[in-house]
Amino acid sequence: MSDFKVIGGGVCAAKGFKASGVYCGIKQTMNGNIPDGNDSPLGKKNDIAMVMADVVCNTAGVYTSNKVKGAPVIVTKENLAKTGGRARAVIVNSGNANTAVAGGEDVAREMCRLTGEALGIAPEEVIVASTGVIGQVLPIAPIEQAVPRLREGLSYEGNEAAATAIMTTDTVKKEFAVEFEIGGKVCRIGGMAKGSGMIHPNMATTLNFITTDCNISVSALQAALSETVKITYNCLCVDGDQSTNDMCMVMANGLAGNDEITENSEEYDIFKSALYEVMANLTRMLAKDGEGATRLITCICGSAPSVDIAIAAAKSVIRSPLVKCAMFGADANCGRILCAIGYTEEDFDISHVDIYYSSAKGKIKVCEDGVCIPFSEEIAKEILLEDEVDLLIDLNTGDKSAAAWGCDMTYDYVKINGDYRS
Amino acid sequence: MSDFKVIGGGVCAAKGFKASGVYCGIKQTMNGNIPDGNDSPLGKKNDIAMVMADVVCNTAGVYTSNKVKGAPVIVTKENLAKTGGRARAVIVNSGNANTAVAGGEDVAREMCRLTGEALGIAPEEVIVASTGVIGQVLPIAPIEQAVPRLREGLSYEGNEAAATAIMTTDTVKKEFAVEFEIGGKVCRIGGMAKGSGMIHPNMATTLNFITTDCNISVSALQAALSETVKITYNCLCVDGDQSTNDMCMVMANGLAGNDEITENSEEYDIFKSALYEVMANLTRMLAKDGEGATRLITCICGSAPSVDIAIAAAKSVIRSPLVKCAMFGADANCGRILCAIGYTEEDFDISHVDIYYSSAKGKIKVCEDGVCIPFSEEIAKEILLEDEVDLLIDLNTGDKSAAAWGCDMTYDYVKINGDYRS
Numbered sequence: 001m002s003d004f005k006v007i008g009g010g011v012c013a014a015k016g017f018k019a020s021g022v023y024c025g026i027k028q029t030m031n032g033n034i035p036d037g038n039d040s041p042l043g044k045k046n047d048i049a050m051v052m053a054d055v056v057c058n059t060a061g062v063y064t065s066n067k068v069k070g071a072p073v074i075v076t077k078e079n080l081a082k083t084g085g086r087a088r089a090v091i092v093n094s095g096n097a098n099t100a101v102a103g104g105e106d107v108a109r110e111m112c113r114l115t116g117e118a119l120g121i122a123p124e125e126v127i128v129a130s131t132g133v134i135g136q137v138l139p140i141a142p143i144e145q146a147v148p149r150l151r152e153g154l155s156y157e158g159n160e161a162a163a164t165a166i167m168t169t170d171t172v173k174k175e176f177a178v179e180f181e182i183g184g185k186v187c188r189i190g191g192m193a194k195g196s197g198m199i200h201p202n203m204a205t206t207l208n209f210i211t212t213d214c215n216i217s218v219s220a221l222q223a224a225l226s227e228t229v230k231i232t233y234n235c236l237c238v239d240g241d242q243s244t245n246d247m248c249m250v251m252a253n254g255l256a257g258n259d260e261i262t263e264n265s266e267e268y269d270i271f272k273s274a275l276y277e278v279m280a281n282l283t284r285m286l287a288k289d290g291e292g293a294t295r296l297i298t299c300i301c302g303s304a305p306s307v308d309i310a311i312a313a314a315k316s317v318i319r320s321p322l323v324k325c326a327m328f329g330a331d332a333n334c335g336r337i338l339c340a341i342g343y344t345e346e347d348f349d350i351s352h353v354d355i356y357y358s359s360a361k362g363k364i365k366v367c368e369d370g371v372c373i374p375f376s377e378e379i380a381k382e383i384l385l386e387d388e389v390d391l392l393i394d395l396n397t398g399d400k401s402a403a404a405w406g407c408d409m410t411y412d413y414v415k416i417n418g419d420y421r422s
Numbered sequence: 423m424s425d426f427k428v429i430g431g432g433v434c435a436a437k438g439f440k441a442s443g444v445y446c447g448i449k450q451t452m453n454g455n456i457p458d459g460n461d462s463p464l465g466k467k468n469d470i471a472m473v474m475a476d477v478v479c480n481t482a483g484v485y486t487s488n489k490v491k492g493a494p495v496i497v498t499k500e501n502l503a504k505t506g507g508r509a510r511a512v513i514v515n516s517g518n519a520n521t522a523v524a525g526g527e528d529v530a531r532e533m534c535r536l537t538g539e540a541l542g543i544a545p546e547e548v549i550v551a552s553t554g555v556i557g558q559v560l561p562i563a564p565i566e567q568a569v570p571r572l573r574e575g576l577s578y579e580g581n582e583a584a585a586t587a588i589m590t591t592d593t594v595k596k597e598f599a600v601e602f603e604i605g606g607k608v609c610r611i612g613g614m615a616k617g618s619g620m621i622h623p624n625m626a627t628t629l630n631f632i633t634t635d636c637n638i639s640v641s642a643l644q645a646a647l648s649e650t651v652k653i654t655y656n657c658l659c660v661d662g663d664q665s666t667n668d669m670c671m672v673m674a675n676g677l678a679g680n681d682e683i684t685e686n687s688e689e690y691d692i693f694k695s696a697l698y699e700v701m702a703n704l705t706r707m708l709a710k711d712g713e714g715a716t717r718l719i720t721c722i723c724g725s726a727p728s729v730d731i732a733i734a735a736a737k738s739v740i741r742s743p744l745v746k747c748a749m750f751g752a753d754a755n756c757g758r759i760l761c762a763i764g765y766t767e768e769d770f771d772i773s774h775v776d777i778y779y780s781s782a783k784g785k786i787k788v789c790e791d792g793v794c795i796p797f798s799e800e801i802a803k804e805i806l807l808e809d810e811v812d813l814l815i816d817l818n819t820g821d822k823s824a825a826a827w828g829c830d831m832t833y834d835y836v837k838i839n840g841d842y843r844s
Contacts (some may be wrong), residue, residue, distance in 0.1 A: 069764075135757035326839060333556075336556070342489040348489075371523055
């Protein structure tokens with residue numbers, strides 16, 4: 001892997017991207033109240049964000065595979081089809097998913113029209129996204145009020161205002177960016193993500209907006225995104241529910257000045273590694289901030305006969321409610337992990353599997369050759385009580401590996417989702 | 423469907439089946455203590471059961487598809503292969519699954535040998551099963567002590583002693599039996615089941631022992647069981663974890679005196695309907711007693727293009743952690759259900775779906791033609807606060823239907839499984 005420097009700036013880290021975020025009262029309006037239109041009044045977090053590129057961007061996207069698709073997902077795909085994968089701006093709100101409601105696509109198109117008009121670009125050059133409650137009409141009035149304020153607020157330092165605006169039950173904002181060199185030119189990739197519940201690995205999970213100043217063709221960008229989604233967002237599981245509004249977009253404006261990267265360029269792999277760095281780190285942040293989570297669980301499956309088997313086994317463990325509960329209780333129940341590997345749908349030999357628990361406090365073997373072995377419960381407990389715990393699985397039947405990310409299942413997950421809408 | 427009379431007697435309801443259950447201290451022994459060998463001392467529930475048929479039985483089984491298989495599953499399959507599907511007795515313990523440990527199959531075979539010796543039958547005529555913690559050695563000593571007491575305790579009224587002995591985190595015993603007529607002869611089918619967590623619809627879930635005095639061939643019995651498992655136990659989901667020890671066995675001793683039923687007999691469908699009655703009711707009991715559950719959730723998917731699609735959609739809803747949490751909070755969040763239908767893997771048209779909540783308190787429509795509609799939150803809450811709630815889905819694209827059973831997800835599920843082994 002090449003050298004990447006981790007930098008700040010999130011979705012504005014790359015050259016030529018401005019962002020903004022404001023409060024417009026979407027949730028309040030839904031409940032029948034009148035939005036006050038003030039910018040982020042005390043205790044009211046931003047709920048709508050805008051990203052604007054200085055020049056038109058080559059753009060790639062990966063979307064939910066849920067049969068129920070949010071209206072913004074449908075409209076964004078339509079827009080990019082019309083422009084041949086070129087976009088200039090993003091408009092995204094939280095608090096309401098604009099999904100499974102009559103007239104949802106009209107609202108999403110109106111969001112594009114308002115944004116295009118304010119920014120002097122075509123409505124088809126706008127990526128539109130929404131996240132929040134499903135099945136309630138998204139009111140356009142507060143958005144109409146917000147768009148001019150978003151335009152005025154656009155700034156090369158606006159990444160944090162935007163990143164906080166897309167949060168729903170997220171407790172922390174998720175931003176990550178790296179700097180690297182391509183052909184002597186300094187390039188940057190950065191992004192923001194949201195997501196906490198309704199997270200299950202199948203296509204891009206959650207909302208993700210990534211920007212880069214790298215010069216790369218639309219098809220190479222799409223290929224890099226699709227390949228990287230498979231080993232990052234798709235290996236993330238909070239609860240096994242796949243959202244209707246999942247969307248992961250990458251916009252490349254080419255301002256770094258490198259020669260255009262295509263799928264056959266030597267530099268393609270460098271770009272993809274940098275993209276992996278950003279997406280894998282956002283994935284870890286999403287897992288760690290899973291609804292109600294007290295610890296980040298990473299499952300690494302090694303010495304597997306294929307990458308697909310390694311991914312499937314690691315995801316099966318990460319998704320298991322019983323493993324997740326045991327992790328909450330810091331209970332070194334080796335049988336739970338073995339059971340979850342066992343019901344992985346892929347076909348493979350489990351009889352040589354070794355399992356270890358690992359964290360900053362140490363590493364302990366709990367299963368050897370498919371059989372649970374005696375171990376120190378005391379040491380295991382100490383390892384499992386850490387904030388970040390790795391579950392290491394060696395299938396001992398090959399040389400491939402993969403990771404999956406998740407979190408423990410807690411009382412708070414149940415509490416948050418017992419009455420999500422209020 | 424024919425006329426069935428619901429009767430008592432569980433696994434002893436059919437003519438010619440005795441059962442017994444005693445306490446032998448399996449869990450205590452595992453923790454290094456000495457078993458006291460007393461029969462069900464105060465506060466110590468039965469942990470080992472025996473079922474004995476007066477004559478040899480045609481026997482069918484369905485087993486876990488987990489790649490990690492409990493040693494008793496392997497040994498029972500071996501035994502039935504040797505005898506050509508004939509068995510005479512069952513020995514089953516709770517507290518320890520005898521799974522993922524060295525020498526597990528030897529322990530399971532020793533359980534068959536001890537039982538066969540005590541009952542004067544071949545060890546291969548014994549069905550052996552275990553349920554409980556995975557990955558800890560099952561001690562044979564307490565079982566050796568228990569077998570003579572189990573033999574002495576065998577009685578035509580022993581069903582309850584046996585049904586309580588197989589419970590783990592179950593809070594109630596599960597028994598059900600029906601009486602019906604075949605060719606003028608009175609026949610009975612009855613059974614007992616255990617299961618509370620690690621329940622996910624794929625092959626027979628949990629431990630189930632069903633007995634009948636009906637005269638039916640081994641192949642017809644296997645066909646009836648396999649077909650009925652698909653629409654009963656396989657449509658049950660507590661948490662999405664599939665056990666390593668799942669086993670559903672049916673023993674038919676023919677003492678009712680009817681002509682032997684084969685797959686081509688007219689009576690085959692009557693038998694299968696009766697079997698369905700028993701298995702569907704046990705399934706409901708298992709769902710209602712799901713770990714930490716406060717309410718039984720039944721999802722019925724109707725007007726579907728195929729039974730497989732109806733099953734898949736109903737199971738997807740029942741399995742969704744977000745739906746389960748919303749049910750715990752009696753939150754009428756229509757979007758959660760729609761989302762879960764949407765990520766069903768089968769391919770079908772969701773655009774005409776209607777969704778209703780229903781219970782003893784009434785019925786309310788919350789989604790029409792794929793779009794969430796306004797409804798009275800007050801009435802919906804009242805409906806959802808009942809102990810038994812139905813989620814009714816009409817796909818409006820065909821005439822097939824299916825049901826799936828589950829429960830809500832609660833703080834107690836997390837608590838029970840945060841430290842299951844202690």
